[in-house]
Amino acid sequence: MMHNTGYKGLKIVTVRRISQIFFLLIFLWFCAVSTFGIEFWQLRNWPVNLFLNLDPLVALGTILATRTLYRGLLWALVTVILTMIFGRFFCGWACPFGTMHQFFGWLGNRKRKAADVMARNRYRKGQNIKYFILIVFLLMAFVPLNGSVSLQSGLLDPIPFAYRSVNIGLLPVADNIFHFASVTPRQYEHAWLIGGIFLFLLLMNLVIPRFYCRFICPLGALLGILGRFSIWRIGKTKPSCSNCKLCEKACEGACEPSDKIRISECVLCFNCLHVCPDDVLRYGTSESKAGEITNPDITRRGILASFLTGVLAVPMIRIAGKIGTNWHYRAIRPPGALPEEEFLRRCVKCGQCMRICPTNIIVPGGIEGGVENLLTPVLNFRSGTSGCQINCAACGFICPTGAIRPITISEKMGLNEYAEKGPIRLGAAFVDRSRCLPWAMKRPCIVCQENCPVTPKAIYVKEFYETVREGNYEMKEIRGTALHVEGTRMKPGKYATGDYFSLIRDQRYRITENSEDTITLEKAPEDMVDITLSERMEIQIRLQAPVVDVERCIGCGTCEHECPVSGLRAIRVSAENETRNRERSLFLRKR
Amino acid sequence: MNDLREDEKTISRRKFLIRMMKAGASITAAGALAAFLHDKKAPSGYAGGEVVQIPDFSLEKDARSLAIVSGENRKLTLEKAIDALGGIGRFIKKGDRVLIKVNAAFATPPVLCATTHPDLVREMIALCLKAGASEARVTDNPINDPASCFLLTGIREATESSGGKLILPKSEYFKHTTLINGNLIRDWPVLYAPFDGVTKLIGMAPLKDHHRSGASMTMKNWYGLLGGRRNIFHQDIHNIIKELAMMVKPTLAILDGTNAMMTNGPTGGSLSDLKATNMLIAGTDSVAIDAFGSALLERRLSDLPFIQKAADMGVGTADYESLKPVRITIN
Numbered sequence: 001m002m003h004n005t006g007y008k009g010l011k012i013v014t015v016r017r018i019s020q021i022f023f024l025l026i027f028l029w030f031c032a033v034s035t036f037g038i039e040f041w042q043l044r045n046w047p048v049n050l051f052l053n054l055d056p057l058v059a060l061g062t063i064l065a066t067r068t069l070y071r072g073l074l075w076a077l078v079t080v081i082l083t084m085i086f087g088r089f090f091c092g093w094a095c096p097f098g099t100m101h102q103f104f105g106w107l108g109n110r111k112r113k114a115a116d117v118m119a120r121n122r123y124r125k126g127q128n129i130k131y132f133i134l135i136v137f138l139l140m141a142f143v144p145l146n147g148s149v150s151l152q153s154g155l156l157d158p159i160p161f162a163y164r165s166v167n168i169g170l171l172p173v174a175d176n177i178f179h180f181a182s183v184t185p186r187q188y189e190h191a192w193l194i195g196g197i198f199l200f201l202l203l204m205n206l207v208i209p210r211f212y213c214r215f216i217c218p219l220g221a222l223l224g225i226l227g228r229f230s231i232w233r234i235g236k237t238k239p240s241c242s243n244c245k246l247c248e249k250a251c252e253g254a255c256e257p258s259d260k261i262r263i264s265e266c267v268l269c270f271n272c273l274h275v276c277p278d279d280v281l282r283y284g285t286s287e288s289k290a291g292e293i294t295n296p297d298i299t300r301r302g303i304l305a306s307f308l309t310g311v312l313a314v315p316m317i318r319i320a321g322k323i324g325t326n327w328h329y330r331a332i333r334p335p336g337a338l339p340e341e342e343f344l345r346r347c348v349k350c351g352q353c354m355r356i357c358p359t360n361i362i363v364p365g366g367i368e369g370g371v372e373n374l375l376t377p378v379l380n381f382r383s384g385t386s387g388c389q390i391n392c393a394a395c396g397f398i399c400p401t402g403a404i405r406p407i408t409i410s411e412k413m414g415l416n417e418y419a420e421k422g423p424i425r426l427g428a429a430f431v432d433r434s435r436c437l438p439w440a441m442k443r444p445c446i447v448c449q450e451n452c453p454v455t456p457k458a459i460y461v462k463e464f465y466e467t468v469r470e471g472n473y474e475m476k477e478i479r480g481t482a483l484h485v486e487g488t489r490m491k492p493g494k495y496a497t498g499d500y501f502s503l504i505r506d507q508r509y510r511i512t513e514n515s516e517d518t519i520t521l522e523k524a525p526e527d528m529v530d531i532t533l534s535e536r537m538e539i540q541i542r543l544q545a546p547v548v549d550v551e552r553c554i555g556c557g558t559c560e561h562e563c564p565v566s567g568l569r570a571i572r573v574s575a576e577n578e579t580r581n582r583e584r585s586l587f588l589r590k591r
Numbered sequence: 592m593n594d595l596r597e598d599e600k601t602i603s604r605r606k607f608l609i610r611m612m613k614a615g616a617s618i619t620a621a622g623a624l625a626a627f628l629h630d631k632k633a634p635s636g637y638a639g640g641e642v643v644q645i646p647d648f649s650l651e652k653d654a655r656s657l658a659i660v661s662g663e664n665r666k667l668t669l670e671k672a673i674d675a676l677g678g679i680g681r682f683i684k685k686g687d688r689v690l691i692k693v694n695a696a697f698a699t700p701p702v703l704c705a706t707t708h709p710d711l712v713r714e715m716i717a718l719c720l721k722a723g724a725s726e727a728r729v730t731d732n733p734i735n736d737p738a739s740c741f742l743l744t745g746i747r748e749a750t751e752s753s754g755g756k757l758i759l760p761k762s763e764y765f766k767h768t769t770l771i772n773g774n775l776i777r778d779w780p781v782l783y784a785p786f787d788g789v790t791k792l793i794g795m796a797p798l799k800d801h802h803r804s805g806a807s808m809t810m811k812n813w814y815g816l817l818g819g820r821r822n823i824f825h826q827d828i829h830n831i832i833k834e835l836a837m838m839v840k841p842t843l844a845i846l847d848g849t850n851a852m853m854t855n856g857p858t859g860g861s862l863s864d865l866k867a868t869n870m871l872i873a874g875t876d877s878v879a880i881d882a883f884g885s886a887l888l889e890r891r892l893s894d895l896p897f898i899q900k901a902a903d904m905g906v907g908t909a910d911y912e913s914l915k916p917v918r919i920t921i922n
Binding site: 359392456457562563 | 700742774820893
């Protein structure tokens with residue numbers, strides 16, 4: 001169909017390169033524009049999930065785990081059909097992660113001798129590892145050995161991997177210089193891990209080109225299997241050639257085009273077509289005259305091992321009880337997240353919700369919530385610009401798999417038709433009275449109450465007066481509003497904040513000023529004539545201390561974010577009472 | 592052994608001298624650098640840095656004025672109020688660069704009145720530009736995500752559609768300030784960059800309940816210029832409002848009492864928190880404005896110590912009637 005002699009037009013590899021650059025650029029563009037705002041480049045119906053939707057592994061994984069194909073994931077059918085016709089075009093032509101690998105591989109090969117490059121591009125037995133990885137992930141999502149399955153393919157699926165790496169590991173660096181996503185610095189827990197693994201894998205291309213694609217990529221494995229019977233394929237027109245191996249020097253998939261070509265490894269880079277001096281390589285419908293290996297190079301032993309791993313992995317992970325009674329109370333999920341068990345059947349850890357969150361509180365989870373929690377979205381109210389904003393539901397709208405389902409503001413806030421169900425609660429706030437300024441340190445504060453966005457507020461205050469330390473004084477003289485006292489010397493102005501009172505005979509008078517031994521009261525004490533000197537009075541502070549009405553609290557975390565106790569916050573949200581898991585509710589439900 | 596000796600002998604005198612010179616130069620450089628950087632004392636910790644001062648934008652130091660306009664339509668009440676004060680020309684001259692400090696604290700829609708109403712922002716910018724101002728900037732350092740706040744409150748749209756310029760509080764826009772004669776504002780970050788080149792300052796605040804201070808009005812509005820972990824000032828709320836009023840001296844202050852937030856402030860969130868008090872107060876005396884506002888909010892002055900505190904510092908007078916306010920009613 002296409003070959004090097006006689007053809008003077010646009011080379012197929014040039015078209016392939018243009019395609020790769022195009023898809024890489026729109027991928028980066030889609031990641032960058034996934035920010036909240038009204039600029040044209042911000043999230044205005046850009047198909048930002050395009051690559052996730054085209055990814056058959058996301059589709060297959062969620063189908064196996066949920067028996068449904070969610071919304072835009074139907075697009076994966078396009079990839080599947082095209083792969084069945086043309087082979088692994090996605091890897092060589094569209095996959096943005098593949099393009100990055102190919103570029104780094106090219107960098108590494110530039111100054112190498114031909115024999116060295118050939119050696120690095122030879123087929124290796126280890127390339128079958130990706131099939132075993134695929135088997136393990138698919139079985140984890142499919143076989144309910146003790147009733148539970150778990151979708152973990154997102155850990156290594158190149159599309160969620162690339163989204164996550166760019167969203168969490170790369171773009172925030174640019175954001176924090178150019179304020180792309182928000183005016184405040186973006187912060188993400190575990191960004192070092194995500195960015196570090198990303199860079200490591202890119203650098204591995206300097207050792208073996210397309211290392212990830214050849215050895216690890218479970219999507220490549222899936223497409224390799226789907227492409228086994230592709231109608232068009234690369235092959236030789238003659239059984240033998242001069243065996244110069246120039247095709248293998250140029251080969252991206254390490255699929256041995258000079259010999260019996262390994263169809264499932266070929267990524268359709270088409271490099272071989274143009275370098276062959278004998279002109280024996282073709283992309284067409286006929287079978288290779290040198291023979292073909294269509295099946296992946298997997299052994300029965302390997303299948304057995306991966307089968308056992310895949311079937312046993314989830315029950316083993318679940319021994320920790322992290323979605324049972326030992327669930328982690330700080331794994332607070334975004335609004336609209338499904339019950340934990342269902343959530344773990346869908347989340348592919350792509351980081352889209354983390355990127356779009358305007359307040360930057362959705363961050364990649366760690367393993368404290370169990371190994372399945374790793375890199376899944378959890379809320380961190382210590383970072384970011386606020387709590388979960390009550391009239392925002394961006395995360396559910398961007399989520400490609402429905403792990404966070406799209407909710408309306410009405411549903412989130414429990415308005416209109418949702419009035420009876422009430423608002424969506426992410427958890428509940430708890431006041432730590434041993435750290436809270438009014439409770440523990442007798443200092444006015446109630447920042448949490450002020451910022452509580454619920455109406456009526458879920459945080460109310462208990463108001464009381466408390467005698468200050470060493471606040472018991474002997475009265476010496478009263479002249480108008482000036483009260484001269486004897487006792488511990490006061491720091492001038494200390495009681496002049498408007499919050500302190502003088503308790504004289506069960507009557508409180510607000511203190512407006514104080515010197516070392518004289519207190520100025522807002523108004524002169526009544527019937528002071530009969531106040532005997534040497535009678536005692538107390539200096540009291542009026543305190544408003546926060547109390548959470550858990551029935552009203554939606555767990556938005558604004559209070560925790562704003563709490564001035566900046567280390568371990570004095571008010572903290574934990575996932576108790578979240579709406580999505582009924583068994584975590586705090587109160588007995590009556591009808 | 593012999594071979595090795597042969598090897599060693601093969602180095603020429605010339606090469607040996609060059610090598611000696613390179614080594615000598617390297618050793619000298621390392622030594623010089625170490626001596627240059629050597630610190631005999633321990634680091635002293637945070638020693639404070641450069642501080643900036645917010646300029647005084649007030650027009651009249653003594654003769655302060657006040658206008659109280661009743662009406663439901665914010666555009667009209669603002670217009671009338673400015674007219675009553677002597678017209679916009681009294682405040683804004685040709686070529687003035689105006690900064691409008693709004694309250695955009697929360698990402699809530701304008702109907703909830705937790706933030707400065709966009710109608711007021713739009714009208715204020717239009718008035719300034721009509722009076723010949725070369726620029727009208729709008730800024731705040733909100734509590735929720737800034738971009739969301741300016742978007743949902745309608746302030747961004749109001750600003751941009753009327754020819755104003757919105758300034759989001761980027762972290763590099765903050766500079767440290769110290770209030771002279773202040774106790775609380777010491778070496779504290781404020782949103783300073785928007786003040787660059789500004790000649791006039793206008794404060795625009797909604798009238799709101801505030802559980803800690805009693806009320807959030809024009810003086811409390813300057814809280815939104817503070818950066819850092821400013822919530823710590825809640826421990827001494829009345830004094831921080833007093834110090835803010837001492838630090839920020841606006842050309843004009845406007846309090847929107849069209850729909851006062853009577854309860855659940857300062858966030859609000861429900862129409863039932865609001866009361867149609869239908870009043871707009873404008874003037875050059877923030878203390879008087881707030882004193883009038885507290886009456887609208889049905890608060891006693893004695894429950895809002897910050898008003899008397901600010902008055903005691905000479906910021907203004909709590910006895911607003913003494914200013915002989917102009918009262919206008921629009922039907």
